[in-house]
Amino acid sequence: MTKLFCLIPLILCFSVFAQKSDGDREMNQPVEPFKIIGNVYYVGASDVTSYLITTPEGHILIDGGFEETVPQIRANVTKLGFKLEDIKILLINHAHYDHCGGLAEIKKLTKARLYASPPDASVLEDGGMSDFRFGGDKPLFTPVKPDEILKDGQEIRLGGSVLKTYFTFGHTKGATSWTTEVTENGRKFTVAFVSSLTTLDYALTNNPKYPQIAADFTKTFAALSRIKADVLLSSHGGFFDLTEKSAKIRAGAKPNPFIGAAEYQGFIKRMEKAFQDKLKAEKASKK
Numbered sequence: 001m002t003k004l005f006c007l008i009p010l011i012l013c014f015s016v017f018a019q020k021s022d023g024d025r026e027m028n029q030p031v032e033p034f035k036i037i038g039n040v041y042y043v044g045a046s047d048v049t050s051y052l053i054t055t056p057e058g059h060i061l062i063d064g065g066f067e068e069t070v071p072q073i074r075a076n077v078t079k080l081g082f083k084l085e086d087i088k089i090l091l092i093n094h095a096h097y098d099h100c101g102g103l104a105e106i107k108k109l110t111k112a113r114l115y116a117s118p119p120d121a122s123v124l125e126d127g128g129m130s131d132f133r134f135g136g137d138k139p140l141f142t143p144v145k146p147d148e149i150l151k152d153g154q155e156i157r158l159g160g161s162v163l164k165t166y167f168t169f170g171h172t173k174g175a176t177s178w179t180t181e182v183t184e185n186g187r188k189f190t191v192a193f194v195s196s197l198t199t200l201d202y203a204l205t206n207n208p209k210y211p212q213i214a215a216d217f218t219k220t221f222a223a224l225s226r227i228k229a230d231v232l233l234s235s236h237g238g239f240f241d242l243t244e245k246s247a248k249i250r251a252g253a254k255p256n257p258f259i260g261a262a263e264y265q266g267f268i269k270r271m272e273k274a275f276q277d278k279l280k281a282e283k284a285s286k287k
């Protein structure tokens with residue numbers, strides 16, 4: 001996987017909230033929505049992801065994509081036979097414009113309640129201006145105010161579904177992941193919605209804007225390693241071969257190509273190694 005995800009390169013001179021590069025547009029191509037497993041559906045774009053968890057009492061949506069992803073999410077939810085207005089809860093894996101840019105609009109359309117971790121909540125509220133790396137004196141996306149501030153370990157319940165919250169800080173100061181249990185063909189599976197875990201061009205040592213960044217990443221990888229997940233989902237399709245797996249699932253592949261505990265653990269290990277290698281290199285270069 002050679003692609004760089006999330007905000008690299010970030011071109012700061014673009015006008016208000018539009019997608020900022022060809023890379024952004026490439027990540028935001030329309031794709032057919034589909035059922036991933038149990039009551040979890042894919043409603044996002046080609047690479048920036050959005051997940052719908054459906055229940056008899058309304059639905060949960062994880063991530064709003066770019067501002068330009070909203071019409072796709074809306075069309076995808078409808079195509080699957082659900083109603084956008086039935087979305088009651090909005091969640092966000094981390095407050096960067098390729099995942100939260102659409103939240104303000106989706107919130108308006110659905111009147112759903114937005115939940116966010118304390119650090120990401122303040123970044124969402126100021127449109128990214130206080131982001132430790134990309135913030136500045138202009139908003140990077142339409143500001144959106146969360147209705148509920150999450151706690152680590154909090155269980156979000158709706159219509160019989162439970163999402164467990166994991167604070168997985170590092171990629172942003174408030175990056176957040178969830179797990180949920182689903183049933184398919186009479187078997188139970190744990191689905192993990194993992195936040196971005198990349199370190200981009202961040203300084204991991206002596207970072208005055210985020211002094212505890214390395215400690216946060218370390219805690220994040222420890223927490224994620226303890227999860228026994230059967231299905232890996234994440235903020236960018238490239239992290240878990242979304243394109244390939246969705247092609248298989250549409251072709252009716254059995255068993256479900258999204259099921260794979262080893263893949264979840266392998267992903268967490270790979271991301272942790274990339275973080276550790278970068279941290280070591282940084283420490284060595286500063287000696």
Ligand SMILES: [Zn+2]
Pocket residue numbers: 006007094096171196
């Ligand atoms: Zn990001």
